[in-house]
Amino acid sequence: MNAKLAEIVKYAHNPISEYDLLVEKLIKQGKEIIKLNQGDPAIFFKTPKHIIEAYKRALDEGHTNYSSIEGVSELRNKIKERYHNLYNLDFDEERVIITNGVSEAIMFLNNAYINKNDNVLILSPFYPIYIPFAKMRGARIIFDKYEEINDEWTINTERIEKIAKNKKIKYMVLINPNNPTGAVLSEDKLDEIARIAKKNNILLISDEIYDEIVYNGAKFHSISEFVDDQPYIIFNGFSKDYDATGFRLGYAIFPNKDSLSNKLLDAFIKLASLRISSNTPAQYAMAYALDDEKEHKNEIYKMRKEIEKRTNFLTEGINGIRGMHAVRPRGAFYIFASIDKKVFKVKDDKDFVYKLLIKKSLYLSPGSGFGMKDYVRFVSLAPQEILEKAINLLNEFEKGA
């Protein structure tokens, strides 16, 4: 049988769920697994009541048919208002496309803009899903690294500028606030990046999905505050700020009207037309929920405070373990911790995650999946008693117990 699979399947891999099948098996064997691998706030914080009610209203109103390819007008309008209110950014409703999570926006980006051997620039560590969609299109991925300086993760704009000068880069991705480091970029860095992208004709992708989840004194700035008349796309969604991961609603904004932005917007819509629309009642739900700004402010304030507390608690715990070190995050809900292979007697980060899972029933994500070996990623969303247990398990693990 001519049964050869597509070559691109080899790139289809999500390291966050690397050991999911094993975890399922262990659970079936009666083990209790502490999962700190998936960034899903809706597991630990109930999706706000006003959003649930808005969803039910959408259903009662009969919004159960296909909606428009680009997303329902009511929701696109609310997104426009949101970016106006938060970042003083103005654009037409027509510049927003609703997607099935940011994942779909990432897929559209690569299907719309990448041909074989095109260069794209991605900073490690990164949200893993950016890689497979680029590779499936034949992109060459150029990596540069975040650095740990003065107990903060940050980017090296000088080095990025050199890369941008020497290679023809089609797009570059900023994930800010960052998954997995929790870094929030300064105004200076964002300004530099916008300038470098413009000067070198690089399409700028700003993934701002954690924009309302910053703490420890950090202030988030949207890339839109720094760009000039240059092409850029903002990715965002309702999974994190609105604690509604299961709705699978993201969006892409093309604020500027330069020719590339226009062409890409058009290409996104064409690609989106192949799947008709996103879930319709969920779109109306978010449109109605965004009407209630006061309720949202209240909810995000509480969640942010709690995430700050849990993240700081877990970071401190990690830093108390021999052979581990983590920078204190200032955004999102992840901690990216280095591991000393000698101390833990492991081959690499994957081996660490595997052994920790088997021996101690604690499930983390290997750093190599995010582009940095010898690190692991923690999700800091669980309640303090669970985080405490995790720290104890890690201490036992370090001691070889």
Added chain:
Amino acid sequence: MNAKLAEIVKYAHNPISEYDLLVEKLIKQGKEIIKLNQGDPAIFFKTPKHIIEAYKRALDEGHTNYSSIEGVSELRNKIKERYHNLYNLDFDEERVIITNGVSEAIMFLNNAYINKNDNVLILSPFYPIYIPFAKMRGARIIFDKYEEINDEWTINTERIEKIAKNKKIKYMVLINPNNPTGAVLSEDKLDEIARIAKKNNILLISDEIYDEIVYNGAKFHSISEFVDDQPYIIFNGFSKDYDATGFRLGYAIFPNKDSLSNKLLDAFIKLASLRISSNTPAQYAMAYALDDEKEHKNEIYKMRKEIEKRTNFLTEGINGIRGMHAVRPRGAFYIFASIDKKVFKVKDDKDFVYKLLIKKSLYLSPGSGFGMKDYVRFVSLAPQEILEKAINLLNEFEKGA
């Protein structure tokens, strides 16, 4: 700027929404457009109350977080039961993957199985979305045609067998009941196709999304009743039978456990892992709704009867128009009618659709988008008074009024 779009964008095109932008413009100008272009039952038949209630229950129960990549176990189990009850087909729950509509399943199929220059066999007329996803992967599409014989659309298995012998075909698609012809294949034809596919090592794709919408004396048979120990995939979903298009939930079943089926199932899951999960509350909604078989039988019976009535009424009306002819459908809710270009004084089917829209505010889909020129597709879901208006408009259009 190195601003060349991806070459594959040129394939991303959905002919069903070909003139959507124009329609929007006309509506803004105050025109009332009769849209018989989109196969969306939820516009004309309210999504059943028990499904809405099930959705609200899912929300109340807090099913708002990411769910598993493959889909929630509760729903996959119900799908397994459904195929057992309806077609006496048995498979493990693990052989089902929930997708964002059948569209996503079509995308996975091509991303999982197609390399450049692989041949695939598609029968015209076809559901248009099969084409772009195959072309975006570089497939060569071999077409064969449905034929109008004895006032029925059917397939020519002799010719298909010849093609299968002469070309290495990787997969072949059956859409049964058919969109856009309304054909329901006989047991003999299905048996022949299963045999041809097995003999020639062709993966068989059976798109059965209209399986419960057959009438005018037709009986639907699933391909699963005729296959042997050979690889095949069933595509289905909740948009049509359950009148819930806006939920965007489809599924793919890999009933057999041959090596290709196993490899493809694994590849689908890997590809699905890149978008984490489908909308979670909608999945639970359908799991709960499928529990209530009695309610569903009641609802689908009413809808089927009504669709039969409307479809027959519209077919008769079409056949009363000079220069048009349509076979009476036996499934789904489309009528695929030929047009006489001379009678209507049009260049082609696109010109027909465009002029009818501009002059008479009636919106159909051009047959060429479904692989057959000189045809147009009608959706027969609207109430009789609207269908009557449409027929009057067509009569006026024919008379040049």
